[in-house]
Amino acid sequence: MPSPYLLFLGDTTEPGYAKTAFGLRDWARDRCVGEFVLPGATVTTGLPQLTPAQAWTDGARALVVGVANSGGFIAESWIPALEEALEAGLDIISGMHARLTDISALVYRAEQLGRQLIDVRTPPPDIPIASGRKRSGKRLLTVGTDCALGKKYSALVISRALRERGISADFRATGQTGIIIAGAGIPMDSVVSDFAAGAAEMLTPDAAEDHWDVIEGQGSLLHPSYAAVSLALLHGSQPDVIVVCHEAGRERILGHEEFRLPSIDETIAVNLLLGRRTNPAIRCGGVCLNTSSLSEAEANALVAAEEARLGIAVADPMRGGPALDRLIDSCLSA
Amino acid sequence: MPSPYLLFLGDTTEPGYAKTAFGLRDWARDRCVGEFVLPGATVTTGLPQLTPAQAWTDGARALVVGVANSGGFIAESWIPALEEALEAGLDIISGMHARLTDISALVYRAEQLGRQLIDVRTPPPDIPIASGRKRSGKRLLTVGTDCALGKKYSALVISRALRERGISADFRATGQTGIIIAGAGIPMDSVVSDFAAGAAEMLTPDAAEDHWDVIEGQGSLLHPSYAAVSLALLHGSQPDVIVVCHEAGRERILGHEEFRLPSIDETIAVNLLLGRRTNPAIRCGGVCLNTSSLSEAEANALVAAEEARLGIAVADPMRGGPALDRLIDSCLSA
The missing domain is CATH 3.40.50.300 (P-loop containing nucleotide triphosphate hydrolases)
Incomplete structure (x- = not known):
């Protein structure tokens, strides 16, 4: 996965829904250069607030959608900010249920600019039905x-x-x-x-x-x-x-x-x-x-x-x- | 959904896995003309055993995959029988996890012959996260x-x-x-x-x-x-x-x-x-x-x-x- 990261908080006001951003700040601090918030957001990770262009200059190579709202949707109001990240040179990593690759505007811009859209909330293929068999360890x-x-x-x-x-x-x-x-x-x-x-x-x-x-x-x-x-x-x-x-x-x-x-x-x-x-x-x-x-x-x-x-x-x-x-x-x- | 049905039992030997066929026999008897089994099957619905061609003559318009095995897979050994059904004039209805429309041989034959492949195990789009709200009734x-x-x-x-x-x-x-x-x-x-x-x-x-x-x-x-x-x-x-x-x-x-x-x-x-x-x-x-x-x-x-x-x-x-x-x-x- 491309890194370091710019953590995107959207317009989040509920700290409980920003746990992806907090988790990366706390457990992958060396891979995080800053945060990017929209007007209305009250939640902050305490990392430097950067625009995508500033983050790129500071070394960031991917924007991570740092929000985990109920239902895992990507708000319509976030799309221009995500497009701005692509334009600034960043790939986008998301763990939402909604897939980046299903948002045609992002797919179009990413293709045009040669950027990656990475959806990590993707189960592996060929998961078996549970057997219930006791495993070692x-x-x-x-x-x-x-x-x-x-x-x-x-x-x-x-x-x-x-x-x-x-x-x-x-x-x-x-x-x-x-x-x-x-x-x-x-x-x-x-x-x-x-x-x-x-x-x-x-x-x-x-x-x-x-x-x-x-x-x-x-x-x-x-x-x-x-x-x-x-x-x-x-x-x-x-x-x-x-x-x-x-x-x-x-x-x-x-x-x-x-x-x-x-x-x-x-x-x-x-x-x-x-x-x-x-x-x-x-x-x-x-x-x-x-x-x-x-x-x-x-x-x-x-x-x-x-x-x-x-x-x-x-x-x-x-x-x-x-x-x-x-x-x-x-x-x-x- | 096209009907009446020919109930396909594959090579099933475990009655517990033939519950789709039994369910249709018992609760939609007037829509079932017979069953179609492969060599090795020991399970029967008691309905007339018919080939797809005989079933078509008796009025059948769709073959229903009557098996619900663990994992919901469509066995490789069933494909020729399913192709035979398409050739006899029947559409195919399946409720397996594996999708008929993912099996290229069937998709190809169905398109060629103008038949439908109907996967009923398909959840509706836009299911919400549960709210827990008490409903009336x-x-x-x-x-x-x-x-x-x-x-x-x-x-x-x-x-x-x-x-x-x-x-x-x-x-x-x-x-x-x-x-x-x-x-x-x-x-x-x-x-x-x-x-x-x-x-x-x-x-x-x-x-x-x-x-x-x-x-x-x-x-x-x-x-x-x-x-x-x-x-x-x-x-x-x-x-x-x-x-x-x-x-x-x-x-x-x-x-x-x-x-x-x-x-x-x-x-x-x-x-x-x-x-x-x-x-x-x-x-x-x-x-x-x-x-x-x-x-x-x-x-x-x-x-x-x-x-x-x-x-x-x-x-x-x-x-x-x-x-x-x-x-x-x-x-x-x-």
Whole structure:
């Protein structure tokens, strides 16, 4: 994929929908030269705000659509900005459901200018129906109480922490941002539903007995729109260990305010209940709490309180420290 | 769709995989002139065995691929038979995942001869992400302990029984066979997984408060391959009533012998647990027992025993009688 990147935020006002841009800033910072926003946007990555022409001068070679809105559509109002990027010399990378290559204006300009339009939310061909067969190696899956609260970051931190301990571990990306970060993966939400569990099996093949696949979770089993994706991933990845991810203070489902957030306890219980179908030995390794809205003192207090209440390891993976070490220990304990 | 039909069984030896042919024989008998089998097939619908040329003479205008194998593939060995059908004057209707229009030999012959290739397993365009919004009207969903054991037949019988009582009711098809029978529906297992719950919402729109949508279930929440489809359908159809379908005597998952069948009790519990997310008032209306392998006396004894054991209405919908009346009463009781 061409890089470095200019991160396009469109006119986004909801930080939860800019997670592709944040993910690349945080996990591929050396490949990001700046951000490009439209009037009306209130979300920022904190990177330099650049026009496509300025970004090209600063070394950028591709614009990445950094937004992951509900439905994955490319807004009509973004097209002139995307054309401007092509004209400035940038290729375009998108992980939206809507495909760049289906937008005739972009296809026309890209062809004229010799630029690439790269849609990363494209499942591989020939995904099999899931077999349910037990595979060798160890698997950890991050699951959540909702979307957009830390399942990808948690998986990235856990896979890095395992490697720092000298353990063979792969981060397995299941969404657009993870795939751009890792350079590989399967966009689970884009797979035809009959084959979705099979895609998860394909993503985490047989491995050495002491190898860990750390799999990026998707959605939530208790989400009114996306639970099917979560269940396919749970069944197909047949995790030995789940880690439940939750954002401190979130009480309603993002974008579906009429739905209360499930509790951490409920989320553990329903994942173990259903996960047991393909891995009877499934267990919960702990909880990753996203405490980004809290001070360090508040965060530490909440982590300690939740650990006492739940009786399992709890950590904010982004804050690290001894809590994260205990969480990793808990995931590894047989 | 062109009809009457010649039902193509290929070289199928597993009755569970010939459910499209059986479904059309049982629910669209007046549109079926016969069956067409290849050497090696042991499954039969009991209809006259005809060549495509004989079927044309008897009035057939389309060959329907009557097989629903795991993965939905069109076997290489079937192609000459399908070409023979085109040559005899028949169009071809298929509900497989693999598309007739992707098989160049068939496309070439069909164009040459002026025949149609009709792929019914095609989701509608512009399916929205599920909103989770409560819709007006009543909904009943058949759910199962496995695939291919009576969810479609049960929904067809229940919708007919409701109409016979003067109640407004629609059968809502979610699979290939149901769609050919009903002439409408959405093939749930072919929808991209992020949109699958949205497809179920689209299938069962707002309706009059006393109208019932009776929705054909798919797979099983405890199936190692297809549970995602079942969960999307459960969340998106937000049923007021579920009816659990089970085949007497089946102990292992069809085609996945290493997985034991979940019990009826487990199946009720997990469907109510997850279904409550989009309809807190969800309840189980009863159990449809497929007793086709039993004598009438054995079937009646089993239905009575299961009714006593479970404490809810149990009936074999294909045998009808007072047990079915009690099941319908139970589904309608508020």
